[in-house]
Amino acid sequence: MPTLAVIGSQWGDEGKGKITDYLAEDADLVVRYQGGANAGHTIKVGEEVFALHLLPSGIIRENVISVVGNGLVIDCDELEVELEALRKTGRSGKGLRLSDRANVVMPYHRILDGAEERARGSKTVGTTGRGIGPCYSDKIARAGIRIGDLLDEELLRDRIATIAPVKERFAESLGAELGLDQEALVAKLLSFGKKWEQYITDTSVLVNDAIKAGKKVMFEGAQGTMLDIDYGTYPYVTSSNCTSAGICTGVGVPPSAVGEVIGVTKAYTTRVGAGPFVSELTDEVGKHLQTKGGEFGTTTGRARRCGWLDLVVVRHAVRLNGMACIALTKLDVLNDLDTIKVCVAYDVDGKRVENFPSNVRHLERAKPIYEELDGWKSWEGSTAELCKRGYEALPQGMRSYIQYIERSTGVPAGIISVGKGRDETIDRRHKKW
Incomplete structure (x- = not known):
């Protein structure tokens, strides 16, 4: 079946945008299935750098249909800003398709997001404050506004008139004030x-028809597996299903429609915001990774916490997502380190743990069990030229590191990335689609 899924295997920020853009060269459709404007994908094309939040990574390519699935929550203001920025680069965005079933992030969701976070006191979960959690909460509580509602004035007015008073009372209970002007809100949403x-449609029909017609369809995740609402470091997670299982509900396709799953894996580990991080480094090596890796959030600008590669996390992701291979990114950031450590298990109260625990308190007490590998030195010449020469041209220490990861996870490193550009990539997969 001509479908690929690109999933993050850590806490996000693994380089999914670059890998999706690279693979999209052969795609007919790129379909995003979860998350909101709290995610960010950075794509480099020549000297151009694109920071995407809601738009699928395929939007950079004019011949690709880029689908925003029903599993997303859409901030209309943010989406319009992204579309305008895209048009300024000379790209039309004509391939965009928006699910009529996707929920809308309302202005009051942002206010409630901040109010709820403040109410948690010292137990904050590190939300981006963009209203994502409250919007997903409303979706589940059947109190949401959907993109399709923006095309039906009578329905939209009725929905807002019903929901607004409830939100006002809830905000008051948190010490916040919404100050909702229902007429102004309706007018703004109708204008969007x-x-x-022209973009709004039943994207489930669109995607299923494309698959039946034999077109090449790529499913794109936003955050990483460890932020999944069920299988991440709960409660320090996002509000949607980031794993490959989320594709079915977030797009409207059956499980049989999900073909090969590629897990994007950073050569070390990072995470943004609060929550346990067993292999985190707060020393000079951690600062080195942060600086050389440019580890600052695409969406928030927040500095990412950095640490050694955590294979307990990656194995967890491989199993949950059914990954056929991994795309190993940012290996170049480890250049010139004499020794590289890899976390292979946790020590929790004196017990060796090799499967990722669900109990957040166990994670907070866990200590990393490391194995050490030799580092490698930088290569001479450009990274792009190195990649043209293929896998065997990589430094021996880097290849040993890759092989160690392959043995530990049980899946091959099908794609090797040693830079931000499309040409700084080695594709070792035998079957491309």
């Missing part, structure tokens, strides 16, 4: 509906 009517 009119502007985007």
Whole structure:
């Protein structure tokens, strides 16, 4: 079946945007299935750098249909800003398709997001404050506004008139004030509906028809597996299903429609915000990784916490997602380190643990069990030229590191990335689609 899924195997920020863009060269559709404007994908094309938040990574390519699935929550203001920035680069964005079933992030969701986080006191979960959690909460509570509602004025007015008083009372209970102007809100949402009517459709039909027609469809995750609402470091997670299982509900396709799953894996580990991070480094090596890796959030600008590669995390992701291979990114950041450590298990109260625990308190007490590998030195010449020469041209220490990861996870490193550009990539997969 001509479908690929690109999934993050850590806490996000693994380089999914670059890998999706690289693979999209042969794709007909790129379909994003979860998350909101709290995610960020950075793509480099020549000297151009694109920071995407809601738009699928395929939007950079004019011949690709880029689908925002029903599993997303859409901030209309943010989406319009992204579309305008895209048009300024000379790209039309004509391939965009928005699911009529995707929920809308309302202005009050942002206010409630901040109010709820403040109410948690010292137990904050590190939300981006963009209203994502409250929007998903409303979706589940059947109190949401959907993109399709923006095309039906009578329905939209009725929904907001019903929901607004409830939100006002909830905000008051948290010490916040919404100050909702229902008329102004309706008018603004209707204007977005009119502007985007050409993009809004039943994307489940679109994607399923494309698969039946034999077109090449790529499913793109936003955050990483460890932020999954069920299988991540709960409660320090996002509000949607980031694993490959989320594709079915987030796009509207059956499990049989999900073909090969590629897990994007950074050569070390990072995470943004609060929550346990067993292999975190707070020393000079951690600062080195942060600086050389440019580890600052695409969406928030927040500095990412950095640490050695955690194979307990990656094995967890491989199993949950059914990964056929991994795309190993940012190996170049480890250049010139004399020794590289890899976390292979945890010590929790004196017990060796090799499977990722669900109990957050166990994770907070866990100590990393490391194995050490020799580092490697930088290569001479450009990274792009190195990649043209293929895998065997990589430094021996780097190849040993890759092989160690392959043995430990049980899956091959099908794609090797040693830079941000499309040409700084080695594709070792035998079957491309």
